Amino acid sequence: MNARAWQIQSLLIGYPDDSLCGKAGLLAEAAGTLPEPVGGPLLRFLGHLATTPQSRLAEDYVATFDHRKRCCLFLTYYAHGDTRNRGMALLELKQRYAADGLILTGEELPDHLSVVLEYAAIAPPAGRELLAEHRAGLELLRLALHDAPSPWAAVLDSIAATLPPLAGDQRTAVARLAAAGPPAEKVGLAPFGGRSR
Template sequence: MNRVERLAVARRRATREHAVVHRVAALLLDYPGEELVGMLPTVRAALTEVRPELAAPLLRAVDHLATTPVGELESEYVATFDLKRRCSLFLTYFAYGDTRKRGVALVEFKQAYRRAGFEVAADELPDHLAVVLEFCATTDDDGRAAGIALLLAHRAGLELLRLALVDAGSPWADVLVAVSATLPPLAGEDREAVARLAAEGPPDEDVGLEPFAASPEMPLTGARR
C-alpha cells in the first residue's frame, strides 16, 4: 500500500468512534501513575460511546489498572516496555532498529504533526505509539487521517507489538487489540511484513551507532514518562 492508498484508507477510518478508541488507547499506554488511575472513571464514561466489540478490550485494560496497586503497575509497565525489544512503544524501532534510517523516519512523523498543527513535547519522540494515537484522536478530520496513515505505514511493527503483548499475557495487549480493530484486516503485503518482522526482528547496524545509542533523545525501546 503506497502513501496515497494509505491516506485514502485512513480517511475512511477517521471516524468519531475510532477517535475515542485512539484517545483512550493513548491514555492507557501512558506511564501508569496516580494521575492516570484518577482518570479511569472518565475513560469508562467515554467508552459508552463505543461499540462493545471495540470497548470491551479497553475496559479489560481499565479494570486491570483500576484494581492493581500503582507501584505494581509501574514495575509491570517498565518490565514490559523498557526491557523487551519486541514490546517497544516506538514504532520506527520495528522498521529500522538501531540504524540511521530511524532518524529520517522520525522526521516524517514530525512533518505530519507540523502540517496538522499538532504539538509534541520537546522531551518526547514523535513515533511513540501513545503520541501517534493522541494525534489520531485530537486533530481535525485531515489530521486524524494523517495519524491513521502513520499507523498503517508502520502496521507490521504495530501488529508485532500486539502479538508480543498477547504472548506475554500482558494486560496492555487488550489496548493493542482495540487499536488494531480500528484498522483494516491484515492482508497481502501487510500480513507478509508482519510474518517477516516476527521471524527476523528489527534490523541492526553495527557501524556508527554510538551517537544514536548514547543519545537520550533516541531510546531504542523504552516507555513514555
Template sequence: MPSDAVLYQAAALCLTYPDADFRARLPLLREAAPQLREFVDHAALTPARDLAAHYVHVFDSEGRHSLYLSRRHDDDTRQRGTSLAHFKDLYRAHGLEFTGEELPDFLPAVLEFTSRTGNLDLLAGHHTALAQLRSGLTGFGTPYASVLDAVCATLPTGS
C-alpha cells in the same frame, strides 16, 4: 475526526506510565471507551505500585515490547532518524508541533495525533509493527494486549 477519536485518545492514555494522573482518569476512560474496559478494570483493581512495576517490566524489557513504532523496522540509526523526521513533518503538516519528552514515534503520541487530526497514515503505515507489538503483548500475557487489540481492530485491513 475519525469515529474512533475517543478510543485513540483513551488508548494513548492507557499506554502511558500509570502515575497518579493516570489513576484519576480511569473512571472517565472506562465510560468513554468501552472497548478498553477490560484493561481499565484491571488497572483500577491493581495496586498502584504493582501496576507501575508491571508497566516498567512490560515496556522496558529489552525493547521486545517497544512503544516506539519505527524501532521495529529501522535497524540503521540513519534510517530511524529519517523516520522520526517523517513523523515530525506529518505532525507539522497538520498544524501540530511535536514537543513531547518522548520521541515522535512513541505510540501514545501517535494515537493522540490520530485522535486530534483523524489522519490514520501513521497507524496504518505501521500496521505490521502494531500487529507485532500486539502479538508480543498477548504472548507475554499482559492486559496491555487488550489495548492493542482495540486499536488494531479500527485499522483498515490490508494496511
C-alpha cells in the same frame, strides 16, 4: 468514533501515573460508548487498572515495555531498528505533526505509540494512514503482549479493531519481523565479514 478511541488508547498506553489512574472512571465511561470490538478491550484493561495498585502497574509497565525488545512502543524501531534511517523517520514524523498542528514538547519521541495515537485523534484521516503504515509493527507488538501475557494486550486489541484487517503483504511483513527482527546498521562494516587492512 475512532478519534475518541485513539484518544483513550493514547492515554492507556502511556505510563500509569497518578494522572492516568485519576481519569480511570472518566475513561471507562467514554470507552463504554464505543462499539464492542473497540471499547470492550479498553473496558477490560480499565478493570485491571482499577483493581491493581499503582506501584504494581508501574513495575509491570517498565518490565513489559522497557525490558522486552518485542514490546517496544517506538514504532519506527520495527521498520528501521537502531539505524540512521530511524533518525530521518523521526524527523519526518515531527514535520508531519507540525503540519497538522501538533507541536511536541520534547518529552516524548514522535514515534511513541501514545504520541502517534494522540496525533490520530486530532488528525483522523492522516493519523489513520500513519497507523496503517506501521500496521506490521503494531501487530507484532500486539502478539508479543499476548504472548507475555500482558494486560496492555487489550489496548492493542482495541487499536487493531480501529484499523483494516491485515492484508497479505502486511502478514508477510509481520512474519518477517517476527523471524528476523528490525533492521541492523550495516554502514561502516567491513564487506563479507573480513578484516579491513
